Amino acid sequence: MGQKDSVGTPANDRASVQKLRTRRHAQVLIIGGGINGVGTFRDLALQGVDVALVERGDYCQGASGASSHMIHGGIRYLENGEFRLVQESVTERNRLLRIAPHYVKPLQTTIPIFSTFSGVLAAPMRFLTHKQGKHTERGAFLIKLGLSMYDFFSRDGGTVPRHQFRGRKRALAELPALHPGIKYAATYFDASVHNPERLTLDVLQDGEKAGGADSHARASNYVSLVSLGGSGTSGTPGTPGTTVQLRDELTGEMFDFTADVVVNTTGAWVDLTNEAMGAASSFMGGTKGSHIVLDHPELLAACNGREIFFEHTDGRIVLIYPMGDRVLVGTTDVDADMAQDAVCTEAEIDYFFDLIGHVFPDIPVGRDQIVYSFSGVRPLPKHDATQPGFVSRDYRIERRQAAGGAVLSLVGGKWTTFRALAEHLSNDVLAELGLERKVSTAKLAIGGGAAFPDSEDGVQRWIKAHMSAGRDAARVTGLLTRYGTRAEEVIRFLDGPAGGPDRLLHSTRELSTRELEFMAAHEQIGHLVDVLIRRTSLAFRGLVTGELLNEVADILSGPLGWDAARRATEISHAQEVLQRFHGVRVHSLVA
Secondary structure (H helix, E strand, C coil): CCCCCCCCCCCCCCHHHHHHHHCCEEEEEEECCCHHHHHHHHHHHHCCCCEEEEECCCCCCCHHHCCCCEECCCHHHHHHCCHHHHHHHHHHHHHHHHHCCCCEEEEEEEEEECCCCCCCCHHHHHHHHCCCCCCCCCCHHHHHHHHHHHHHHCCCCCCCCCCEEEEHHHHHHHCCCCCCCCCEEEEEEEEEECCHHHHHHHHHHHHHHCCHHHCCCEEEECEEEEEECCCCCCCCCCCCCEEEEEEECCCCCEEEEEEEEEEECCHHHHHHHHHHCCCCCCCECCEEEEEEEECCHHHHHHHCCCEEEEECCCCCEEEEEEECCEEEEECCCEECCCCCCCCCCHHHHHHHHHHHHHHCCCCCCCHHHEEEEEEEECCCECCCCCCHHHCCCCEEEEEEEECCEEEEEEEECCHHHHHHHHHHHHHHHHHHHCCCCCCCCCCCCCHHHCCCCCCHHHHHHHHHHCCECCECHHHHHHHHHHHHHHHHHHHHHHHCCCCCCCCECCCCCCCEHHHHHHHHHHCCCCCHHHHHHHHCCCCCCCCCCHHHHHHHHHHHHHHHCCCHHHHHHHHHHHHHHHHHHHCCCCCCCCC
16 A cells, blocks of 8 residues: 555546456455565465455555565574574575566675674674664674675575675775775675566466466455445345445445455555454554665766665665666665655755765765655554664564454565565465465466576577567567566567557657557556556656656557546646655646
C-alpha cells in the first residue's frame, strides 16, 4: 500500500476489477500488493489455490518501491545477533541471482575505514542492548570480523567472491577520490535490483498465469479494503468465509467479496488495515527511509562502479550507489508518522550531502543535481525504546480468528527474503485450508529471468537475434533490460498487425506507441504516473518532461478510454505526484 490516488472515473471497465466482481469468492484474499503480498500471491497460485489480491494504489507503490535497490544478506544484522536472518538473506540473495538474473545483478561494495581497533569495546554493548549509546566508530578489526562471518554464511551455494581488504595506498589507487584519511578499504559483493517495480510485476504475472487458462488467480491494483462485513451485494448468498467490502479507487464503486482466509500484507499499514476489519492491532512501528538520485558525473566516476557502503559520523549505515548514469544516495532511518506523507525533507538532503562529504570531501554536490527523491515507511515491528537502526528486519505472522475464517497479518519483512517469506506465509495459509504444498519456488525462474542469457556474449547474441529493420540494437537492449526474456512477448505485440505500425516517441527514444499500448493491455495501468515511475525508470532518472507527459497521455487515452478531461486530469495528477512525493517539478506543455 502507498499513498492513495483518486483523480476521477475512467471511461473503460478494468478487466482486473471485472474478474473480482465476476467471481466474488476466493479461498484466499490478500490485501496489499507490495513484494511480500505479490510473492505470496504467486506462491499460492502455483499451489492451485483460488487466490485473489487487491492493492489500494499501484503495485510496489509503497515501501517496496522505496527501497535502497539492494538485494543483500544484511551484514549489519550480525551486530544485532540476527544470525538466522543473515543466513536466510544470504541464501535468498544467491537464489535471486539465479532465478531473477534479468533484474538482480552482483554488486561490488566497498567500505572505507578510518580506524583499526575503534569500537571493539562498544560492539558487545550494542550486541547485548541493541542501543547505540555513545557513538564509537567501527574500525577495521570489527569490520574484518563481520565480513569473515558474512563469508561463512555465504559459503554454501555462493555465487559471489569472498571479501578483500586493502591498505590505504592501494585503496586510494583504486578509488582516488576517497577521503585521504582512510586507513583501509574492505570490498565484498552483495547484489542489486535496479528495477524493483518491474520485478514485482513479473512475480505478479507469474501468479496470474499459474495454472494456465484454468487459473483462478486474479489481482487488481487501485482496489482498497473498506471494511469487514458487506452490504449484501456479494451475489453469492450463503457463501462461507469472511466478507469484506472493497472499493474501486478509480470509480468509487463498492462491492462485497468473501474469502476463507484473509492475508494482511499491507506493510506499515497493517494496523490500520486490521482496524478497518474491526480488530485494531498495534504490531507496527515503521521507520521512514529517504533517498535522493543525483545526475553527477564526477561522483559517479568516483564510485568506479562500486557501491560505497559505510558508517556515517552518527553511526548510521549509509550508501552511495551508482545506478546506470545516476547516483543513488541514502538512507535515513527515523520514526515515521503514519498521518504524514513520507517525503524526503530538506534536513534529510542536508544529511545526504554531509555523508557524501565524509568519504568524498573534494566533490561538491548541490541541490540542482538532484533529479529525483523518494521515501517509504519500512514495515518494522513496534520497537518502543529500541533505536530505529537496531529494530529487527525479520518478520513474523500474527493470526486471529474472524467471523468466517482466519486473518493472518504479516509483521516485518524485507525485499531480499520475499520468496522465503512468501513460502512461509503460504505454508501457514495452506495449513488453514487443510492443503499441502505442490510446488517449490526455490529454483523456479521469475518472469523474464527464464532462459535469460548467462553471459555478456549471450546477451549480445540475444539482442542481435531480435533486431529488425525498424528496431536497432539500442531499442532491443532497452526492451531486454525492461522485461528480461519476456521482451519476446512484447516484440511479438510490437510487430503484430492489429495496432498498425510502431514508432518511437518524439519525447524519448526509450518508448514506442505500441509498447505503451502493450502496457495498457497487459500491465494494469491505472494512471499516467504509473508508466513514468513504475513501468519505466524515466522519472527515477529525471527524464520526465512536459512533452513526455503530453505524448504518453495522448497514446494511453485510446486503449484506456480517457476523454479530453480525463487526459488533462492525468497530466495534472502526474505533475502533483512527482512534485509532492519526489521533488520533481514538470511544466506541462499547452495541449
